[in-house]
Amino acid sequence: MTIKRKTVLDILQLKKSGEKITVLTSYDYPFARLVDAAGIDIILVGDSVGSVVSGYDTTLPVTMDEMIYHTKAVVRGSEQALIVADMPFLSYQIDQRDARLNAGRLIKEGGAQAVKLEGGINVAATIRTIVDMDIPVMGHIGLTPQSIHRMGGYKVQGREEAQACQLLADARAVEEAGAFAMVLEGIPAGLAAQVTASVAIPTIGIGAGIDCDGQVLVIHDILGLCEKYAPKFVKKYADVSGIIKDGIGEYIHEVKSGLFPSDEQSFK
Numbered sequence: 159m160t161i162k163r164k165t166v167l168d169i170l171q172l173k174k175s176g177e178k179i180t181v182l183t184s185y186d187y188p189f190a191r192l193v194d195a196a197g198i199d200i201i202l203v204g205d206s207v208g209s210v211v212s213g214y215d216t217t218l219p220v221t222m223d224e225m226i227y228h229t230k231a232v233v234r235g236s237e238q239a240l241i242v243a244d245m246p247f248l249s250y251q252i253d254q255r256d257a258r259l260n261a262g263r264l265i266k267e268g269g270a271q272a273v274k275l276e277g278g279i280n281v282a283a284t285i286r287t288i289v290d291m292d293i294p295v296m297g298h299i300g301l302t303p304q305s306i307h308r309m310g311g312y313k314v315q316g317r318e319e320a321q322a323c324q325l326l327a328d329a330r331a332v333e334e335a336g337a338f339a340m341v342l343e344g345i346p347a348g349l350a351a352q353v354t355a356s357v358a359i360p361t362i363g364i365g366a367g368i369d370c371d372g373q374v375l376v377i378h379d380i381l382g383l384c385e386k387y388a389p390k391f392v393k394k395y396a397d398v399s400g401i402i403k404d405g406i407g408e409y410i411h412e413v414k415s416g417l418f419p420s421d422e423q424s425f426k
């Protein structure tokens with residue numbers, strides 16, 4: 159029996175019914191299988207792949223071809239979650255033709271059901287042009303990692319009044335442009351609550367407090383797979399690095415000491 163994949167309408171229904179929306183990233187087939195089987199609502203193929211999988215310092219080097227590769231693997235590994243693919247840096251900032259083409263590639267070649275892009279008023283026309291192609295768009299405002307050089311680092315946004323007003327205006331612009339949901343990243347919890355109350359579409363928080371309609375985190379962060387940096391908003395739900403290190407250590411020990419392979423792993 160094939161399980162029907164969630165759609166953007168199901169996500170909107172979750173907000174309507176008051177049920178929190180769960181989102182986790184995945185970048186490959188094995189993780190997508192695990193995350194999907196656990197019953198997650200949305201899998202985000204984030205451009206965070208650049209940091210947690212490729213080892214870059216920022217998300218900026220991630221390319222369209224890399225996003226398509228990872229999206230295809232995640233789609234193959236999942237059957238019930240809505241798949242949202244990130245539009246990487248330079249795939250939508252140059253002009254609207256590029257933005258339409260690249261959003262279309264994530265759907266047509268990658269197999270995603272929706273795309274995500276960063277920005278507020280400055281990308282509203284871009285969101286509109288992609289939505290007009292019948293491609294659902296998730297917005298992303300606040301701490302937008304592709305703007306790291308403007309922000310001067312991964313800093314909480316919207317603490318000052320002018321910034322908070324700008325953020326509320328950005329949220330309205332993203333909604334009016336036709337986005338079906340938006341990520342609120344790295345903003346004070348009170349401001350996230352204000353944004354959530356001021357728009358009709360679901361807000362998905364990351365470092366944005368409890369009042370968002372849903373939460374998103376990076377899978378490597380919650381499983382303790384990313385040892386170099388843990389932001390304050392991350393909660394580690396498991397220490398998978400420890401388990402992996404123990405397993406590898408045991409393998410090395412058994413090979414070195416002649417315990418592996420035994421008869422059980424050998425052919426007669």
Ligand code: KIV
Nearest residue numbers: 183204205206341374
């Ligand atoms: O790239 C990503 O994983 C993201 C989430 C952290 C929201 O954009």
